[in-house]
Amino acid sequence: MNRVAVVTGTSSGMGLHAAVALAKAGCTVVATVRSKERAVALEEAAAGADVTLDIRELDVTDHAANARFVDEVVADHGSIDVLVNNAGRGCVGTAETLPMETVREQMETNYFSVVALTQAVLPHMREARRGTIVTVTSVGGVVGQPFADAYCAAKFAVEGFMQSLSTVAAHVGVRVSVIEPAAVATQFVDNVEKIDGGPYQEQLDAYLARTAGAFANAQSAESAGEAIAGAALADEYRFRWQTSDAAATFTGVSLGDLDGSRVLGMTTPWTQA
8 A cells, every 4th residue: 555654854864864765665755844945955865766755845833834734735645644753953951041932942843843743644544544653752752861951851741742642543543653763963963952051061061072972973864764764664563663772772771760860870970071
């Protein structure tokens, strides 16, 4: 069966490669970008892979636009069988120095927009009695990390939402999963909003130095994108997927950490100069 897959946030990185991988697997792929001007790399990747993508503009934080977009895709292609919520935004900053506007922006992009788009596709999937929703979260949706207060909060929130939804959606034939990358070599890091460390600048500098080392050995965006596509099309159902062995090891520290000591023991040295 030809599946219609929607992938958000495809102008670069994991989203770009996930869209191409899904198209190579035989899906009709609707790939969203905030503006067509940002689609050059996506168009080149599709041409290089000899696949065709339906590239559309979508600001995922515009909830009314999300609803219109879903209706238009269903009208044009007949269904949405796979939704990959990939669009996201990063932020580095700790509670005392974070403007509330930044916290709200993190929740809007990484949580509320995902909820809105998921709500928009669910009626169509429910009526069809089939569908797959995969949300790209992060190892930061399982492990709280220094200076990622707002980012991790949004990713924790979306994981909780999806895990709660998963058993209800299953009753109407819809699979709901999350997929958790660790460090991935993308432009995401370059685009992360960085808040001044203020009285915590020394700790922030130590954290950024540690993070630079981690990203020096990051998973490739192509590999992560292929993992996302694989999770979306897998015959096996799992709620939680990781894109690499490193991500699986990292999330495992938290998932078995009943008193929180393992995570704190791992992350505390990251802020020591």
